[in-house]
Amino acid sequence: MKKKNIEIIPAILVHTKSELKEKLKRVENLVKIVQIDIEDGFFVPVKTIQAAQFRRVKIKPKLEIHLMVRNPIKYITEYGKLGADRIIFHYESCKDDNEVKRLIKIIKAKKIQVGVSIGSKTPASKIKKFLDDVDFIQVMGIHIGYAGQKFLPKQLAKVKQIRKWKKKLPIEVDGGIRIGTAKQCVKAGATQLASGTYLWSAENIKKAIAELKKDATI
Numbered sequence: 001m002k003k004k005n006i007e008i009i010p011a012i013l014v015h016t017k018s019e020l021k022e023k024l025k026r027v028e029n030l031v032k033i034v035q036i037d038i039e040d041g042f043f044v045p046v047k048t049i050q051a052a053q054f055r056r057v058k059i060k061p062k063l064e065i066h067l068m069v070r071n072p073i074k075y076i077t078e079y080g081k082l083g084a085d086r087i088i089f090h091y092e093s094c095k096d097d098n099e100v101k102r103l104i105k106i107i108k109a110k111k112i113q114v115g116v117s118i119g120s121k122t123p124a125s126k127i128k129k130f131l132d133d134v135d136f137i138q139v140m141g142i143h144i145g146y147a148g149q150k151f152l153p154k155q156l157a158k159v160k161q162i163r164k165w166k167k168k169l170p171i172e173v174d175g176g177i178r179i180g181t182a183k184q185c186v187k188a189g190a191t192q193l194a195s196g197t198y199l200w201s202a203e204n205i206k207k208a209i210a211e212l213k214k215d216a217t218i
Contacts, residue, residue, distance in 0.1 A: 006186055006216040008209050009064065011174060011196035013037040013147050017053045024059060026205050033062040033085070035174070035194050040069040043093055044145030051078045062086070066117070066174070066194075068144055069093060073103060080110045088115040088138050088172075091127055104133050115172065119144045124158040131166045136192070141185070142175030148197045151176025156188040163189025182215040 010027045012034060014020045020036070027034060036054075041047030062085040067075055072089040079087060087107050094100045100116065107114040116127055117138035127137065139158050142149035155173070162171055173185040174194035182193055195212060202208035 006182075006190075006213060007033065007172075007192040008212050008216075009033050009035050009172070009192060009194040010199050010205075010209075011035045011037060011066070011147075011194040013039075013196055014049050015047075016049065017057065020049055020054050021057060023200065024057070027199075027209075028060040030206055030209055031061055033064055034059065035064040035066050037066045037196075038069060038075065038079070039145065042070045043090070044068050046145055051075075051082055055082065059083070064088065066138075067093070073099075073106065076103070076106055076110070080107075080112055084112055086113040086115060086135070088117050090117045090119065090144070091122055092119050092144075097129065100130060101133070104130065117174070118158065120152055120155065124161040127162075128165060131162070131169060134169075136170035136172055137162055138172045138174055138194075139190075140175050141173050141177060141181065149176060151178075151181040151184075153184070156184055159185060159188035159190050177212065179211060179215045182212050183218060186216045186218055 012023050037048055039046045039048040064086040065079045065084045066088045072093050089103055104114050113135040115136040115138050116134050119140050120143050139155055141151045141155050159171055170191045172192035173190045177193045177195035178198040199205055199208050
């Protein structure tokens with residue numbers, strides 16, 4: 001059986017407004033959704049662009065905000081006001097399951113889709129109890145924080161396990177997505193693929209997106 005309409009999501013990790021505008025211009029007419037990575041320099045060592053820097057940047061595709069931050073609750077209202085369609089926060093950034101549940105409720109109350117992400121060291125079992133409450137799950141294909149890493153094959157088992165638990169829940173894999181790993185992720189059960197380094201290093205990004213889609217068709 002072929003899986004169609006696998007979503008390719010350009011992952012934008014930048015430090016300045018000009019970088020953001022340049023990357024948006026390259027993909028805004030090619031995809032339905034873009035992801036902007038927000039890193040605070042604490043949850044991960046790197047600090048990226050923050051809300052104040054792109055408050056007036058026009059973003060044509062749907063906007064997915066990937067929060068790699070401490071205390072994500074501080075960021076949710078701010079990015080909701082910027083027009084985020086989807087917000088992802090990390091399971092690892094929460095002190096306990098009650099905080100995870102609270103964040104899910106807060107984001108949903110703002111009419112924003114919510115995704116919970118798990119890093120390379122977190123087993124899928126940790127988020128099983130939240131699968132009925134979220135709009136999608138994100139599985140990191142690399143270690144949290146740095147672009148350009150190689151894909152971690154052990155993450156495929158997590159995708160398979162989540163898919164076994166929830167047959168129709170959207171699953172996004174973020175990190176290490178390129179030709180070959182895209183196919184592996186979709187075979188495991190992924191429906192959305194966030195790619196950064198592979199796309200931004202391509203001479204022809206339109207062609208690179210098309211090639212990823214082709215690789216993801218199984």
